[in-house]
Amino acid sequence: MNVDKELDARGLNCPLPILKTKKSLADMQPGQILRVVSTDCGSVKDMQAFANQTGNQLVSQEEQNGEYVFLMKKK
């Protein structure tokens, strides 16, 4: 999948990955894809909750070598 923007949220703890995701999405176009990499295991549930609440679509989430990679499609 084409990624339009990357967000490196490694080393950040709750709620910073979510707040930075929100900020990153702000200047993107609807339908564009944001890729977020986080090391905070709490962000797995939080990203889902963020997507549910805001209407942005969490296209995929996976764990790679202790890091969590999310693809978020802007509403």
Added chain:
Amino acid sequence: MKKMAIIASKGTLDMAYPPFILGSTAAALGFDVQIFFTFYGLQLLRKDLSSVKVSPLANPAMPMPVPMPVLVQALPGMESMATMMMKDMIKKKGVASLEDLRSLCLEADVKFVACQMTVDLFEFDKKDFIDGIEFGGAATFLEFAGEANVSLFV
């Protein structure tokens, strides 16, 4: 739009986090957020947050590197030491500082209301507070909280 109303009544480092974390996150989730700062919570609106500390005294659940008897915790300098340790830990674990979280709240249009009664009571100088806050009372809070989906007292 969903709304969240929070009362922040504590002025210690540990109790300063919940209002700012929940406020900034709720704003990111699209909530309209208002935080009402009253009594010691008003310290969280000062430009200078260095007086916001954490004390091991009366905090028996606070993790300490070595077991520390209460009488030792009461010694001069222990509060500053505990605060330094906590801030160090916060930094190491990638947790945001209070100053950062507060700025993130303001950026996200979280509304801060300072309790006017507390300002009068403790004779606070309004010049010591950050810009962009409002002053109000119980009715101001209740007008907003009456329509809120989430209301919390911290």
